[in-house]
Structures are given as structure tokens and as C-alpha cells.
Amino acid sequence: MTRLFRFLLPLLALLAAPAHAERIKDLGTFQGVRPNQLTGYGIVVGLAGTGDDSLDYATQGMKGVVSRFGLTLPPGINPALKNAAAVLVTADLPAFAKPGQRLDVTVSALGKAKSLRGGTLIMTPLRGADNEIYGMAQGNLAVGGLGVSGADGSQVSVNIPSAGRIPGGATVERAVATGFDTAPTLTFNLSEADLTTALRVADGINRTFGDRRAKATDAVSVSIDAAPGATDRIMMMGLIENIEVLPADAPAKVIVNARTGTVVINGAVKIHPAAIAHGKITVSVNESPRVVQPAPFSRGQTAVEQSSSISIDQEKRPMINFKGGASLADIVKAVNAIGASPADMVAILEALKQAGSLKAELVVL
Known part of the structure; x- marks a missing residue:
């Protein structure tokens, strides 16, 4: 057996x-x-007055950079950093990456910098989750965004100028044992x-x-x-x-985004016997106030008389009958026939699920 x-x-x-x-x-x-995520904290210099100015952690970062070259600023003196910005640097270290290989890095402003266009990232160590250094990043940023501001406070921004990339901007310093x-x-x-x-x-x-x-x-x-x-x-x-x-067929699933009204139904969804009636009621209330003058004309008090009219319009639509085993095409055709909007389709699918006619996982985003 x-x-x-x-x-x-x-x-x-x-x-x-x-x-x-x-x-x-x-x-x-x-x-x-698998790849490993690397992160570093660094300083971008060479900005055209769009940096962090006197932001504390940008100032401390700049003091750390200049200290590598033997320059010590006197206590209490903080440099103005309109041309520099504190940034976070991120990169993915691929599996089997060896020392000397190059990595692409993403540089994002950490503080109030308006734009990183034209900036240069100063040598930044990239650390893994174990806080060990696995790479070093440095280079000129490629920024796809643009930000311009006027003296009156008006601003124009195209894309995101506070983030950029450095292709091949990092060097692997240590391999990860898989x-x-x-x-x-x-x-x-x-x-x-x-x-x-x-x-x-x-x-x-x-x-x-x-x-x-x-x-x-x-x-x-x-x-x-x-x-x-x-x-x-x-x-x-x-x-x-x-x-x-040959992978297995995907399970029957209906994805509904209730905020946008988007509905995605995969081909494995089937409908058991069910009937759907979809109608629409429109209630209209019109207000037509008018000024009246009671008799006698010289002694009466002028007043405003309210006049309202209410009308109800009910749109009649036929009931749709689903036979057992209805496919995705049948569902779409029937729902389009009754003129259901995406929001109405969400309600119909939820009702079918509650009635036990929709044998699929209903995921509401």
C-alpha cells in the first residue's frame, strides 16, 4: 500500500x-x-545653502568629520552649516558579496535640509544589525528632485529633493558568512x-x-x-x-480596498447559486423660501414663508441569478449589467460571503 x-x-x-x-x-x-540591510549616519557637504543650518546633530556630525583630520573646534563654537546636512545612508549587502565589490546606496536627509542636490557624501561607515561595519560609503549624489523657494515664502518642489542615490557609492569591507x-x-x-x-x-x-x-x-x-x-x-x-x-493553483481570493473601491478577483473564485437585486433610491429636498406680507398692507408684518418639496426617485433594476459554478467572467458581466459602482461591488461581495455563496477568502484592505 x-x-x-x-x-x-x-x-x-x-x-x-x-x-x-x-x-x-x-x-x-x-x-x-539572502541580502542584509546596512545603515549609516553621515554628513553631506557642498550644498548651495539648502542644508540643516544649526541643527544640533548635524553640527555634532561635522565636528566628528573635521576631528578625523586633526582639527578641533574651540568649545562653545558651532559652525553654521547651511551648506551641509545630516543624512542616513542605506544599502543592501547581497549574499556572497566579497570585500572590494561596489554597492548602490540611498542617501536621505535626516533634518531640515531642503535639498541634497549637488552634495557630496563624506566617508560613512555602514553597519549591519550586529553593529559591525560591513561597508564604507562616499561619493557625489544623484538627486532627481528639485526644490526652489522665494523670499516671500513661496515654494516649488518637484519630486523629492531631500533624497538621492550614489550608484556604486559603497565598498564592501567584510563578507557575511551564509x-x-x-x-x-x-x-x-x-x-x-x-x-x-x-x-x-x-x-x-x-x-x-x-x-x-x-x-x-x-x-x-x-x-x-x-x-x-x-x-x-x-x-x-x-x-x-x-x-x-508546476506550482499549485492559487487559492480563491477576493481583494477589496474599501477606501478606493478597488476590487480584484482571481480566476479561481466560483459562486454558488445566489440571486442579487441591486437598486438605488435618490431622495431630493428642494427649499424655496418666499417673502409674504399679511393684510392689511400697512399694518402687517413682513415674514419669510418656507416652502419645501420632497421627491423620491427609485431606480428599478432586475435581479441577477447566479447559477452554481459561476466563473469570474460571469461575475463581472452580471455586476456590470446591474450598473454597480466599485463601492456597490464591495457591498455585493460582502453580502455573497455572508450568504455562503462566495467560496473564497475575502480580504479587505
Whole structure:
């Protein structure tokens, strides 16, 4: 019985799969092979009077910069920094990055600087989550925004002039150990949890190598037996990444943004038998006050008489009947037929969900 189950499992997986195969490398990543975020605090100089001026942490940062060159400012003297700004520098350190490689960095103003256009970032250490230095950043900023202000306080801003980038502006100083070559097993993690897809990935690896080295441990992870050593594991990982498998169909899901009225329905959504009636009632109240003069004309008191008219307009629309197994196209066609707006469609979908006719996950953003 066990042998029969092992034989039928790959066959059933293939029969239930969608029509488009994808490479394993597009479905997830190997555990440990990931980028790391780096952050640094620095000073941008060379600004055309658009810096932080007398901001305390910009002043302290500038004092730290000049102290590297043996210059010490007298106590109590703070330099005017209209041409400098305190900034935060961020970068992503890719997996397997080696010392000497270049990284792109993003520089963002930390204080009141109006624009970083034309500025130069002074040498800034980039630290990881462990507070260790993994890179050094320096260079001229490329700023896509523009900010202009007048003497009367008027301002014009295009994009965001208080942030910029330095392509290749950082140098890697230390490599990060991934641990993939010493771990007992290799672990491949799916980007989206799905039991069926995890089983198909494991089966695709086993069929390629002709053994049972891969097994799905849960809905995300696939454990792969591998001999220790970077050379053998890199070769095997390269082969695994290019194996094509058929991922499972996405679960039925309806995404609703109640603020904007946006509704997204995937193709797996089906409707059980249901009937929908959508109507619209418009109530109009018109006020027409008029001035009246009671008799006699010379003795009566002038007054304002209120005159109101109320009208109700009810738009009649037919009831739509959904048969069992209605598809996405049927839903869209029917809702368009009754003239429902995006806001009305949200209400209709919520009502179908409450009635038990919408067999899908309803996500309201």
C-alpha cells in the first residue's frame, strides 16, 4: 500500500497542476542565501545653502568629520552649516558579496535640509544589525528632485529633493558568512506557503537526481540532503534552481480596498447559486423660501414663508441569478449589467460571503 501511494503521489500532483511550469529559483530562495540591510549616519557637504543650518546633530556630525583630520573646534563654537546636512545612508549587502565589490546606496536627509542636490557624501561607515561595519560609503549624489523657494515664502518642489542615490557609492569591507556549506542539510524556502507546491518541488528534485534526497518538511520548506563543502553544494544548488515544476493553483481570493473601491478577483473564485437585486433610491429636498406680507398692507408684518418639496426617485433594476459554478467572467458581466459602482461591488461581495455563496477568502484592505 505504501509503495502504491508513493507511485501515485507524483502522478496525482502532475494531473492537478496548472498548465505553466516555473523554475524553482522563481518560487523561493535557499535558506541563508539572502541580502542584509546596512545603515549609516553621515554628513553631506557642498550644498548651495539648502542644508540643516544649526541643527544640533548635524553640527555634532561635522565636528566628528573635521576631528578625523586633526582639527578641533574651540568649545562653545558651532559652525553654521547651511551648506551641509545630516543624512542616513542605506544599502543592501547581497549574499556572497566579497570585500572590494561596489554597492548602490540611498542617501536621505535626516533634518531640515531642503535639498541634497549637488552634495557630496563624506566617508560613512555602514553597519549591519550586529553593529559591525560591513561597508564604507562616499561619493557625489544623484538627486532627481528639485526644490526652489522665494523670499516671500513661496515654494516649488518637484519630486523629492531631500533624497538621492550614489550608484556604486559603497565598498564592501567584510563578507557575511551564509553557513550554507556547513549546515547539515540545504533548505529551500518557498516565497508563498503552499503544501502542494512544496511537495512538487521536492518531487521535481528527486526525479532530477534519481534518489530521495529532498523532502517537504512543511508548507514552506524543502529539506535537501547534501554532502558538506561549498563546491559540491554550489553545483547542486545551480542545478536545482533551473528545475521546472508546476506550482499549485492559487487559492480563491477576493481583494477589496474599501477606501478606493478597488476590487480584484482571481480566476479561481466560483459562486454558488445566489440571486442579487441591486437598486438605488435618490431622495431630493428642494427649499424655496418666499417673502409674504399679511393684510392689511400697512399694518402687517413682513415674514419669510418656507416652502419645501420632497421627491423620491427609485431606480428599478432586475435581479441577477447566479447559477452554481459561476466563473469570474460571469461575475463581472452580471455586476456590470446591474450598473454597480466599485463601492456597490464591495457591498455585493460582502453580502455573497455572508450568504455562503462566495467560496473564497475575502480580504479587505
